[in-house]
Amino acid sequence: MFYAGLALNGLAIGCVAALAAVGLLATYRVTGVFNIAFGAIAVFCAYVMWQCVRVWGMPVGVAAVLVLGVVAPGIGLLLERVVYRPLRGSGASGLLVATLGVLVLHLGLIFLLWGGRSYVDAPAILPAGDVRLPGSLRLPYSTIVELCVVALIAGALTFLLTGTRVGLLVRAVVDDRDLAAASVPADRLAAGGWAFGSFLAGLASVLWAPIYHLDPYSLTLTVLETMGVAVLARLTSLPVAVGAALAVGIGQTELTALHPAARWQGLVDAFHTNLFVLVLFAALMVLPRLGIRDSGSVGAGLHRSGARRTSKPDLVQRLPLGTFSLVLGLPLFFDPADLRAALAVPALAVIFVSLVVATGYAGQISLGQAGYAGLGALFMAKLAAGGVPWLAALVLGPLLVAPIGWLTGYPTIRRQGLYLALTTFATAAVVARFVFAQPVFVGGLTVSRPPGFTDDHWFYVLELGGLGLALLLVRALHTGPLGRALVALRDSEPAAVSAGIDVRRLKVFVFACAAGLAGLGGALTASAAEAFNPTDFDPVQGLVWFAAVAVWGVDSAVGAVVGAAALVAVDVGTVVGVSGLLIGVGAVLLGWFPGGISAVVRRGGDWLVASQDSDREAGPARRLSPAGRELAARLRERGAG
Amino acid sequence: MPSLLPLLTLDALRVRYGPLEALHGVSLTIEPGEVTAVVGRNGAGKSTLLRSVAGYLRPSSGRIVWQGSDITRASIGRRAAAGVLLIPDEGGVFRSLTVRENLELFAGHRAADLKLAFETFPALKELTSRRAALLSGGEQQMLALSRALLAPWRLLLVDELSQGLASALAGRLYAVLAELAAAHPDRSVVLAEPHPRAALAAVSQVHVLRRGELAASGSPADFDAATL
Structure with a gap:
């Protein structure tokens, strides 16, 4: 069954996705970077536009010229000079962290400058009317313009890259910048590529303004979700991306006409509202590889080159362990409000430590820890609701997450770099949309603390115990033959295979351990708040966590604990946005100090x-x-x- | 008549990779018209020396002087414009581009001269639309060396031309290099070689690197090829 009216609505959604996908792919083709921050840059431009028109009273046309001609390309030029030029030698992981940093940085700026408020009066540049089609159908002007813009960009870029000399030069710079620098003005071409990439983000923001409320998260998430379309096109084919975006958009609205038996209705609703997330997940599961070069060295850019596995007895390790635990114990003497805030520290630290295990020790990028953390909290609550004592549930819940990590670790066996990162992110997004957002699973959930630990002081002590347990596990993973095998896996997978290490089993094992640890962290988070709060485990949150851990040094468990404490302290002590800004700045500058703060x-x-x-x-x-x-x-x- | 200034002077050049120093203060000069061999074992610092002259690496101290002007901090592009051309030991071609596109890039705006490359390396002629990543090692090296035929240069730095190649092909590539050097007596060539025997016949100056230091310099006659 096919409804033309619904299809036209779907076309509007598909256009937004197509514009996002074309923006992502075009940026990738002219810069060589898969710019996850595309949506965040677009939102930032939209806020600047709002400021110009609604606060400073500029005419819409002037503001649009200012945003498209100055602000957006300026952001691109700045990013190229400060962030991506120092990173030109580093692999996919280094670039990924930098783009995550750019994303977090822009969100932080929006929160800082505009308080993260959402506005409904985003200035629209397109006329609001629509074209009447036969059969009382209406096609809005904005959809027509967007379709034209998408077709124009796709056509012009394809011609430019394959048919002109400038295109050849751009492709050469993307391929090998140092080699190209000898025969072409590589720096200027790269800067031009970035200016064009963020111009597209600005263009998207101007075109999207009438459709969306101005809101820091919605557009960022929209772009992240429509990555599936770009993945379907294997990051190479613009026409495939546009076609897939329109098809998914139309399919999404057609699904709303489906009315199965009542008990299936919830599932169908979940499907049609989250079709793009499903496409992302399915595309990553099905496609054997992306049409791009994935970096050889997995941890390049995240790790200090030649990082030692076991450090010389340096100053950090000479600090007596007692000092460390004393500092962590300090909040017990805080006043009640501060102690309550400090409850978040050990829980977050456990989640951060899980990232250190997956990414720092084994070199497997995981952007999906938020999903595992949420599942840990959910399992704990469900077990307790089923009659298991709370203390036992706190242990059993995370243990149940480990098999899920084992299962989701399987698709990662053959994946590296960007592809692996996207796969883990998609897993977290699917879990968030199909579990955490479904009333069937999270409705009427009560979370309380284990009896005997209901007081904040005692619960903090319990949390410290959990953190200690996690650190002991991490220590076991970092020393001895197992630790050596993990570092071998991180440094060179082929070398690890030829040294007789069962890489496949090791990878899923690491994912299981990291998932279990994240689950523990999530369970502690929910217990501390005495509520299951789905926004705590949002996939975007996972991106922020990853960036934070990368800044503090991805292979340092101590750095992770300190980083968690610092993040909570900054969040509590300053206005919203400062922590994002700090993490963002740290992450984009990681090219200048590889290995993060702990390495320094x-x-x-x-x-x-x-x-x-x-x-x-x-x-x-x-x-x-x-x-x-x-x-x-x-x-x-x-x-x- | 040769100019009074040497083409290139390295003054106490130090280069480090993180905590490791690869070159511990190397000083040498390269005169116009010379063919120089830099020899030494793996890890002696040959590639580091060449790459820092071409601008791929930043020295931690010391100076690089090009015809009297300091280029220690100059970008790759500026050095290339002045005439410094490096053919690296690997990655000398754009892997995602076709052979023809590679050659067009090497040739710059004089794109009509591609036949020079095809005459010297007829094998490339049948491969024009193949992506460089799909070429064999020898074909890639031919393509990389075509850059010296197509692009203008005054100092050519060639890093381990013969690495991993059959000796017949390596001999052919050296012959091309020797022809190039003979055809342009005002230009200089620097070869980095772990096994200098094949190259030694063509060179006029030899520098021996040992563990990041210049151990000896002289004409090829000063060295017994078997002991190098």
């Missing part, structure tokens, strides 16, 4: 230790082989001579 601290510690050692003339403290002793003797001779 570690380097500083090494330097201090080294200078102390040289003061003491450390002689026999190091055990050397005979050849090493000979070398040391020779070095001393040379120093003396």
